[in-house]
Amino acid sequence: MKPRPRPIERTEATPAAKVIRLTMPAMRDEDVAVVLGKRGTGKSYWTKQHLRELSGAHPGRIVVWDPMEEYGEGSDRTRNPPQLPALQSADIEDFGALAEDAHTRGPLMVAVHAWQKRKTDRVEAFRHFTAILEECRNLLLVIDEAGSIPRDNWADEIEHIATRSRHWAMPVVFVAQRAVQVPPNAREQATRIVSFRQDRPQDIDALTERMGPKAEELRHLKRRQFVAWFEEETFDAPGEQHGENHRA
């Protein structure tokens, strides 16, 4: 039986930042999560903050495609949440070696850096990354900046991951600024959507297909507010009934 998602709960948050942590069931191998929102709304922060919960079924095995170098040890581009597990920074070659050693079991906590200026190089790097992943099993995969390469160039790779990852025992999280940057096949596979502000009609339409009318709320969110949707059910925070704003 599928575990029922628990509602959004307030927990020990950083008071200044009014961080609301979302309690969610561990990702199952068949789960695909999509984290969306305009630039700077807090997607990467949220993802870092929830890595452990997201990786529940595969503790100690997290691989992040991290072109902006925000997740690994020593990353200093953004303020990191205290919950961020220690991820080793690696380029693609290093990742290949680490993945080979850890193969399908054993610790593998890596943030993979690969930021190429030229589009063709970025696509090549991502293909290489995907090829290494195919040999791995049992890990949480996070792809941040999933929208940073034009769709026609890497939609194949993303859709391949989104449709095959279940067979690799690999729950996946895609992080992108806009819903339409996530290829349709990958969006359709999404069992969880966490969306910060979105206001373009195409994005709202794309999300309405999956989340229903709740997608309309996304237009009105402030920075760091989000709406969470799980395939099983949509839920509201207890605070909302009291007129409080639950969305951090």
Ligand SMILES: Nc1ncnc2c1ncn2[C@@H]1O[C@H](COP(=O)(O)OP(=O)(O)OP(=O)(O)O)[C@@H](O)[C@H]1O
């Ligand atoms: N809940 C939070 N509490 C404290 N700081 C936060 C929070 N959310 C985001 N931030 C900070 O705000 C900045 C922007 O957040 P973040 O990098 O997560 O945005 P983003 O949505 O990933 O943007 P982009 O699309 O450009 O990657 C960062 O410096 C981050 O550390």
Ligand SMILES: [Mg+2]
């Ligand atoms: Mg980001």
